[in-house]
Amino acid sequence: MRTPDLLRFASQSLAGARNRTLLMLLAMSIGVASVVVLTALGEGARRYVVNEFASLGTHLLIMLPGRSETTGGAPPLFGETPRDLTLGDALALLRERSIARVAPLTAGNAPVSYGSREREVTVIGATDEFFPIRHLTIGSGRALPDIDPERAVNVAVLGSGLRRELFGNRRALGEWVRINDRRFRVIGVISEGGESLGQNLDDMIVIPVASAQSLFDTPSLFRVLIEARSGPDIERARRAAREIIRQRHDGEDDVTIIAQDALLSTFDNILRALTYTVGGIAAISLAVAGILIMNVMLVAVSQRVAEIGLMKALGAPERQVLWVFLVEAIMLAAAGAALGIVIAGAGILGLRQLLPAFPLAAPLWAPLAAVAVAVATGLLFGVLPARRAARLDPVRALTGR
Numbered sequence: 141m142r143t144p145d146l147l148r149f150a151s152q153s154l155a156g157a158r159n160r161t162l163l164m165l166l167a168m169s170i171g172v173a174s175v176v177v178l179t180a181l182g183e184g185a186r187r188y189v190v191n192e193f194a195s196l197g198t199h200l201l202i203m204l205p206g207r208s209e210t211t212g213g214a215p216p217l218f219g220e221t222p223r224d225l226t227l228g229d230a231l232a233l234l235r236e237r238s239i240a241r242v243a244p245l246t247a248g249n250a251p252v253s254y255g256s257r258e259r260e261v262t263v264i265g266a267t268d269e270f271f272p273i274r275h276l277t278i279g280s281g282r283a284l285p286d287i288d289p290e291r292a293v294n295v296a297v298l299g300s301g302l303r304r305e306l307f308g309n310r311r312a313l314g315e316w317v318r319i320n321d322r323r324f325r326v327i328g329v330i331s332e333g334g335e336s337l338g339q340n341l342d343d344m345i346v347i348p349v350a351s352a353q354s355l356f357d358t359p360s361l362f363r364v365l366i367e368a369r370s371g372p373d374i375e376r377a378r379r380a381a382r383e384i385i386r387q388r389h390d391g392e393d394d395v396t397i398i399a400q401d402a403l404l405s406t407f408d409n410i411l412r413a414l415t416y417t418v419g420g421i422a423a424i425s426l427a428v429a430g431i432l433i434m435n436v437m438l439v440a441v442s443q444r445v446a447e448i449g450l451m452k453a454l455g456a457p458e459r460q461v462l463w464v465f466l467v468e469a470i471m472l473a474a475a476g477a478a479l480g481i482v483i484a485g486a487g488i489l490g491l492r493q494l495l496p497a498f499p500l501a502a503p504l505w506a507p508l509a510a511v512a513v514a515v516a517t518g519l520l521f522g523v524l525p526a527r528r529a530a531r532l533d534p535v536r537a538l539t540g541r
Contacts, residue, residue, distance in 0.1 A: 151471070161472065168476025168514055169483055171428070175419055175510040176484035177491075180502035182415030187499040189411060199240075199374055200273065201366040202398045203381060223389050224360035227289055227349065232388060233366060236380040238373040243270040243365040244289060246352040252345055253318045254306040261302055262344045263319060265352020273367050276341070281313045281328030284348060292350040296324035301342030303329045319345070322355060366397075374399055419506060427517060434521035466519065473518025477511040 205225045230244035246265035251258050270276070271283045283297060296317060303312045303326075316323045324347060332342060353359060368377040378397050385395050484502070492500050 164472050165476045165479060167428070168473055168518070169480035172477045172480025172507075172510045172514050173483040173487065175513075176481065176502050176506050177487050178421070179415055179419040179506035180484075180488050180491075180500055182411065182418050183503045183506075184498050184500040186411035186415060187501070191499065199368040199371055200399075201368065201374065201378055201381065203364040203366060203385075204396045204398070205360065206394060206396060223392065223394050225364060225385075225395065226359060226361065227353075229385055229388055230361060230364045231289065232384050233364070233381050236377060236384065238369055238377040238380060239366055240369045241269045241273050241365075241367040243267055243273050243367075244349050244361045245270070245363045245365065246349055246356065246358065246360075247362045248352070248356045250320050250355070252302065252306070254315065257306050259302060259305050259343075261299075263352060263355070264344055264346045265349040265355075266346055267349055269367075270346065270365070273365050277331045278328045279331040281326070283328055284346065285327075287348070289348075290350050291348070292354050293348050294322065294324045294351060295327045295348065297328040297330060297346040298326055299330050299342040299344045300332050302345060317345075319347070320355060322351075324351075415503070419509070431521060469518045469521070470515060473514045474511075476518075477514035480510065480514070481507050 203225065205223070225244075227244055230242050233239055233242045243266055248263050249260060250263045251260050252263070253259075264270075266284065267289050268284045268286045271278070276283075278297070279300060281297070284295065285293065287293060296319070298306075298312060298317075306312070306317065307315070312326045312329060315326050317326060318324075324345075330341065330346075347355070349361075366377060366381055368374045378399060382393065382395065382397060386393050389395075484507070488500055488502060491498075
């Protein structure tokens, strides 16, 4: 039997048992769609995290007070708190040539009011370098002025959401807002920023770092953002920053420096592994679909005993009968895989409409792997029914026994 005849014969056999064929197509298509959609969700989560880290800035190092280490002993009871990070520490970092920018930060929560309106928001004390490091753009007005970081000036830059809550449709630039018991003049409004790693950028107010230290009555810094000049300079900047702080803190290595690239690489590896895992779990449904194909085709063999006997009586060898049933199984698996890809595509488009901010996309390997596994599953689980049909005795088959 030629290949075109074999394909036509298998197609007619499948069309003659519509309910059975539709059942197997449904099972296989659901399995393939599950693999593609779940891997798309995992890949979307990975891209979302990558984009969130990119919004924090490039070539970024984050310095925190206190050393992160594990010694295995009990924590100290007296007098071992980490030394504060100060403005002097942050400004000393600019001596290093591999460091392009430094942004000392102080943060706290405080009520911000204008007229009768008041909101409890995050108050960030920073310098003018904070905005380019964090890739924040100014929608109206200007950013913090380029002044001596140790000089307290009563000016403020509002997040767009806070401006809306306090001023409504009124113009905010030039107006005075109150933070706790102090007044600050609004000189700028940050563009719509949404959220970054859980922090609502629209619902904050930025003031000079010295003003924030005075407002919260603290000389210490919450963080120091350090931007290296280039990617290759990141490690050099990290070592230099640690050494500068060690010299200023009497030889104590009492800060933690986190590289954004290291964090991003860790999250990327974790989420990529998660994508593979959920894809593997979804692939189990393909094995279930393959078992269904095997069981249904075993029933089909018992129902087509007379047909098989006639084929063998007319001279069809065992290999020919074997291929007839294997081609049917492969065609079912391939058609089910194609239908599953269509269903997955429709599902991904629907999820994109529901979650426009989530970068949902299936990795290229997912549909290819799903189709390959589906066809391989159909072939694997089609062997047993095909061998059973090929080994039937023609005389006994024709007599219906």
